[in-house]
Amino acid sequence: MSGPDDWSSVPSHDPMRGTQDTDGLEARPTAGTSAAGDAHGRVHGRPAPQYGEYAPEGWVNPVLVEQERRERAERAHESDRPVVGRPVASRSSERADRDRTQPDTGPAPVASRYGASPLDFVLTVGLLFMGLWTTVQALAVGTVASATRTFVERQYTEMADPAGLSQAALVRAGIVVVCFVLVAWWSVRRLRARRRSFWVPLSGGVVASFLGAVPLLLVVFRDPAVVEYVHRIAGG
Secondary structure, three states: OOOOOOHHHOOOOOOOOOEOOOOOOOOEOOEOEOOOOOOOOOOOOOOOOOOOOOOOOOOOOHHHHHHHHHHHHHHHHHHHOOOOOOOOOOHHHHHHHHHHHOOOOOOOOOOOOOOOOHHHHHHHHHHHHHHHHHHHHHOOHHHHHHHHHHHHHHHOOOOOOOOHHHHHHHHHHHHHHHHHHHHHHHHHHHHHOOOOOOHHHHHHHHHHHHHHHHHHHHHHHOOHHHHHHHHHHHHO
């Protein structure tokens, strides 16, 4: 029976082996090294450092930098390389695929390059041509004066001084030309802005007709023969 002084019951102990701690700390060397550190200067009880763990602040591992650069270059090269057996999709096919994935909201409205719609463009241009034709006719001052005199004499009475109709027709021509230029300029601006424009030449034609008739009416109703006829009709 072995006693307390029986060394045969003590397990063998290698002085060069360290005891492994269960908390993940670094192995402690046995007696033979100092309490402050071992032969490599490693402090007892401190976890073993990883690669570069105790590097100076701001130090970057050049091996990892080069490895990351190569990986980025390989990923970029693989993304640019077309897949074998699969053709590269064109822009038209991509647009078609995108249209198929979008919900169908009905037919899209027809876009017009000028005006709010194709109909608005046609109406505006047509009314402008009518205004141009009226402006050209207004420039024929003699024809306008003669036509006005003929109308008054057939409907009412013979004029005493029809010469004033020529000057009135000249003033009317100037008014019509100015109105047409303003209307055409405004209409073109609205057409280029893709805004509703047909009402501009329509309104301009009404205004030009009213303003152009004023000089002729002043000459007619200031004529002595016409004034006498009006008084006779009103008094009778």
